[in-house]
Amino acid sequence: MKLIGIVILVLASFCCAQGSSDFHPAETNVWGADYPRIDDAGRVQLRVKAPDATTVKLNFWSGPKLDMEKQSDGFWTITTPPLVPGLHYYVFNIDGAEVSDTNSRDYFGGGKYTSMVEVPEPGSTYYSIQDVPHGQVREVWYNSKVTGTWRHAMVYLPPNYDTQVKVRYPVLYLQHGAGEDETGWIRQGHANFILDNLMATKSCKPMILVMAYGYARRAGQVPPDLTGKPFGSPEMMKAMQDMAAAFEDDVTQALIPYVDSTFRTIPDRDHRAMAGLSMGGMQTFQITLDHLDLFSYIGGFSGAGGMLVLGNRKLDAKTDYNGVFADPAAFAKKVHLLWLGVGTKEPERMRAGLLRLHDSLNEAHIQHVFYESPGTDHEWQTWRRDLKDFAPRLF
Amino acid sequence: MKLIGIVILVLASFCCAQGSSDFHPAETNVWGADYPRIDDAGRVQLRVKAPDATTVKLNFWSGPKLDMEKQSDGFWTITTPPLVPGLHYYVFNIDGAEVSDTNSRDYFGGGKYTSMVEVPEPGSTYYSIQDVPHGQVREVWYNSKVTGTWRHAMVYLPPNYDTQVKVRYPVLYLQHGAGEDETGWIRQGHANFILDNLMATKSCKPMILVMAYGYARRAGQVPPDLTGKPFGSPEMMKAMQDMAAAFEDDVTQALIPYVDSTFRTIPDRDHRAMAGLSMGGMQTFQITLDHLDLFSYIGGFSGAGGMLVLGNRKLDAKTDYNGVFADPAAFAKKVHLLWLGVGTKEPERMRAGLLRLHDSLNEAHIQHVFYESPGTDHEWQTWRRDLKDFAPRLF
Numbered sequence: 001m002k003l004i005g006i007v008i009l010v011l012a013s014f015c016c017a018q019g020s021s022d023f024h025p026a027e028t029n030v031w032g033a034d035y036p037r038i039d040d041a042g043r044v045q046l047r048v049k050a051p052d053a054t055t056v057k058l059n060f061w062s063g064p065k066l067d068m069e070k071q072s073d074g075f076w077t078i079t080t081p082p083l084v085p086g087l088h089y090y091v092f093n094i095d096g097a098e099v100s101d102t103n104s105r106d107y108f109g110g111g112k113y114t115s116m117v118e119v120p121e122p123g124s125t126y127y128s129i130q131d132v133p134h135g136q137v138r139e140v141w142y143n144s145k146v147t148g149t150w151r152h153a154m155v156y157l158p159p160n161y162d163t164q165v166k167v168r169y170p171v172l173y174l175q176h177g178a179g180e181d182e183t184g185w186i187r188q189g190h191a192n193f194i195l196d197n198l199m200a201t202k203s204c205k206p207m208i209l210v211m212a213y214g215y216a217r218r219a220g221q222v223p224p225d226l227t228g229k230p231f232g233s234p235e236m237m238k239a240m241q242d243m244a245a246a247f248e249d250d251v252t253q254a255l256i257p258y259v260d261s262t263f264r265t266i267p268d269r270d271h272r273a274m275a276g277l278s279m280g281g282m283q284t285f286q287i288t289l290d291h292l293d294l295f296s297y298i299g300g301f302s303g304a305g306g307m308l309v310l311g312n313r314k315l316d317a318k319t320d321y322n323g324v325f326a327d328p329a330a331f332a333k334k335v336h337l338l339w340l341g342v343g344t345k346e347p348e349r350m351r352a353g354l355l356r357l358h359d360s361l362n363e364a365h366i367q368h369v370f371y372e373s374p375g376t377d378h379e380w381q382t383w384r385r386d387l388k389d390f391a392p393r394l395f
Numbered sequence: 396m397k398l399i400g401i402v403i404l405v406l407a408s409f410c411c412a413q414g415s416s417d418f419h420p421a422e423t424n425v426w427g428a429d430y431p432r433i434d435d436a437g438r439v440q441l442r443v444k445a446p447d448a449t450t451v452k453l454n455f456w457s458g459p460k461l462d463m464e465k466q467s468d469g470f471w472t473i474t475t476p477p478l479v480p481g482l483h484y485y486v487f488n489i490d491g492a493e494v495s496d497t498n499s500r501d502y503f504g505g506g507k508y509t510s511m512v513e514v515p516e517p518g519s520t521y522y523s524i525q526d527v528p529h530g531q532v533r534e535v536w537y538n539s540k541v542t543g544t545w546r547h548a549m550v551y552l553p554p555n556y557d558t559q560v561k562v563r564y565p566v567l568y569l570q571h572g573a574g575e576d577e578t579g580w581i582r583q584g585h586a587n588f589i590l591d592n593l594m595a596t597k598s599c600k601p602m603i604l605v606m607a608y609g610y611a612r613r614a615g616q617v618p619p620d621l622t623g624k625p626f627g628s629p630e631m632m633k634a635m636q637d638m639a640a641a642f643e644d645d646v647t648q649a650l651i652p653y654v655d656s657t658f659r660t661i662p663d664r665d666h667r668a669m670a671g672l673s674m675g676g677m678q679t680f681q682i683t684l685d686h687l688d689l690f691s692y693i694g695g696f697s698g699a700g701g702m703l704v705l706g707n708r709k710l711d712a713k714t715d716y717n718g719v720f721a722d723p724a725a726f727a728k729k730v731h732l733l734w735l736g737v738g739t740k741e742p743e744r745m746r747a748g749l750l751r752l753h754d755s756l757n758e759a760h761i762q763h764v765f766y767e768s769p770g771t772d773h774e775w776q777t778w779r780r781d782l783k784d785f786a787p788r789l790f
Contacts, residue, residue, distance in 0.1 A: 030506060030507055031576075049493075050490055050491050051492075052449060052450065052490040053489070053490040053492060054449075074491065092492075094445070094448070094490060094492050095448040095449070095490050096444065096445050097445035097448060099495070099497070100495060100501075103507070105508065106508035108425075111425060112425055112497040113500065113501035113508060131538065134536055136533045136534065137533065138531045138532065139532040139533075140529075140531055141529055162658075181426075262557070263557075
């Protein structure tokens with residue numbers, strides 16, 4: 001009977017999905033799921049079956065928190081106010097349990113698999129699949145002596161990589177945010193389609209993207225017990241620094257050598273970039289500025305510098321980051337691009353850090369690009385736009 | 396505050412995961428999650444936070460359905476009886492809502508993203524990553540004129556594919572089951588590691604795996620309204636046949652030409668195999684036996700023939716499948732391998748179909764391999780074993 005149930009489900013999915021006149025199924029739905037539905041204003045209708053629940057809430061990670069209404073058929077439903085375009089994390093809270101929506105695809109975010117709904121940006125096609133040559137995304141595993149483990153990474157290779165077997169390519173290392181993983185830039189960000197589309201109009205150079213797992217613990221390192229240690233405590237800062245240092249060594253000692261020996265890269269600093277979002281921006285600053293022998297293009301998407309180095313203070317150009325910002329002329333000669341971006345609708349605390357860094361760099365006469373994404377939050381629509389602006393400036 | 400919360404989560408995940416003496420976190424957990432935990436007997440401890448719920452149940456797709464117990468801290472907990480080795484789909488039912496476990500990785504199964512827990516098979520390493528040369532898994536998109544859509548597929552290329560640029564390879568098309576998708580054989584099945592390990596001991600030939608999305612609707616086809624049509628009704632059978640026919644055309648007219656023009660295949664029937672599990676086995680039989688000009692190796696894993704052709708009757712060797720079984724000598728000459736497998740613990744209804752086909756083939760004097768996986772259910776452990784037995788017989 002179980003199999004019969006699944007066959008019916010499959011058929012129902014393919015045969016019966018019908019939208020109302022205004023609302024249509026979101027593109028982030030699993031195949032055939034009628035809900036969530038979206039209208040042209042960006043309003044989202046959601047539903048979840050929870051016949052015996054007392055309260056069901058809808059919580060967007062960055063967006064409204066709403067009480068859902070129980071219907072007589074055991075479903076709880078809601079229609080949201082219009083949401084800004086982009087990909088929004090959300091959960092249902094069913095009698096106190098935070099759960100994902102089985103109608104939506106799950107993405108890794110917030111340290112778990114969670115639902116997202118895509119609200120399309122009217123007229124924007126740069127991050128969706130188009131009828132242009134496509135690169136391929138590869139899953140690779142490399143054996144890291146730094147962590148003592150096999151580590152999984154995603155690698156985007158540009159169109160024609162397989163056929164133009166003499167061509168070598170520059171590499172952009174592109175990192176996810178805290179709570180996300182190496183799949184984020186493909187699944188949530190559509191980095192592959194963004195690059196396909198940019199390359200199709202020759203708006204950016206053909207390049208390889210490498211997306212690594214941004215957490216690391218050194219082989220043999222005993223994890224500290226942080227029970228009862230408050231945020232910002234010396235023990236917690238030490239743990240964060242240990243993780244950041246282990247990841248830095250993994251990137252520079254394991255990942256880059258693996259990539260350069262596995263793919264047809266141009267293995268020098270002039271053809272190697274790194275960028276990351278949020279936590280990934282902080283990692284990018286640390287790793288690239290520690291290793292200007294390896295990198296010459298640097299991008300911080302809604303994150304850069306960050307609490308480990310700067311806390312809430314301004315950059316001290318003379319001493320921070322090994323003093324690389326002390327001599328603007330030398331820095332401009334060495335670093336081909338320093339790029340910062342932030343969404344105008346991000347929480348003030350996040351904007352404040354980026355703006356402070358931007359100001360500090362200006363005061364220190366450090367050339368850099370500062371990009372503000374209009375109307376977008378600390379979410380993937382900001383970072384898709386960042387990549388679209390950043391990639392054409394590379395190599 | 397949200398970001399701080401995530402940073403704490405990340406750190407906690409890396410720093411504080413501690414097992415009890417007997418139970419340890421499952422390998423299918425998201426990073427750092429303490430639960431589910433498993434002991435050496437295969438018992439699984441699970442927990443979920445649902446402070447305001449009235450009832451919480453644990454339902455394995457194929458396994459126990461159990462009531463969970465509420466603890467004073469708002470968590471509901473349970474320890475299962477010992478489970479057989481393998482990868483088990485499960486959900487929590489929280490006050491009537493079927494939800495996945497945010498502590499476990501999610502996999503696509505049952506038409507949604509759902510939790511699974513891996514119960515290791517003692518002493519078995521054939522389906523886990525080992526220190527051997529690894530193939531790469533590529534994600535590709537092909538434009539199907541049959542469906543009028545971009546379709547996503549997974550392609551495994553063997554170790555050294557990139558460096559031995561003159562070598563061409565045979566191809567195994569490998570299909571998922573109903574409710575699963577093209578990611579199943581990698582995520583759930585570990586087909587890439589199985590082949591890596593087999594190749595490392597020269598137990599199977601180097602080959603390419605292609606894993607397609609097993610659902611299709613013909614371009615422009617209007618989906619029928621199946622509302623109120625019972626299972627097995629003429630309308631539903633017609634819908635299933637339409638989907639099967641569209642998928643058959645997609646494989647033969649879009650996918651195979653794409654694969655043969657994109658990868659270094661040996662593009663002939665002697666070097667092309669197809670196998671699938673459950674629904675994928677049914678599809679394999681239909682597609683390969685309709686196209687013996689394209690395929691010469693055939694595998695049915697816990698599924699073959701199936702309701703669309705055979706329903707609950709025996710095979711009629713003279714007439715079924717265009718009469719390909721009518722002449723055993725001709726069939727044996729044409730088809731290098733016909734392989735059937737089923738787990739001994741699968742539901743009787745599923746075993747019955749396979750056993751009936753096996754008997755029918757014997758009566759018709761059709762050479763074939765029949766493999767029974769000891770102690771395993773209609774689940775991935777059966778299909779991993781199937782692939783381990785099947786692949787070495789190919790090419």
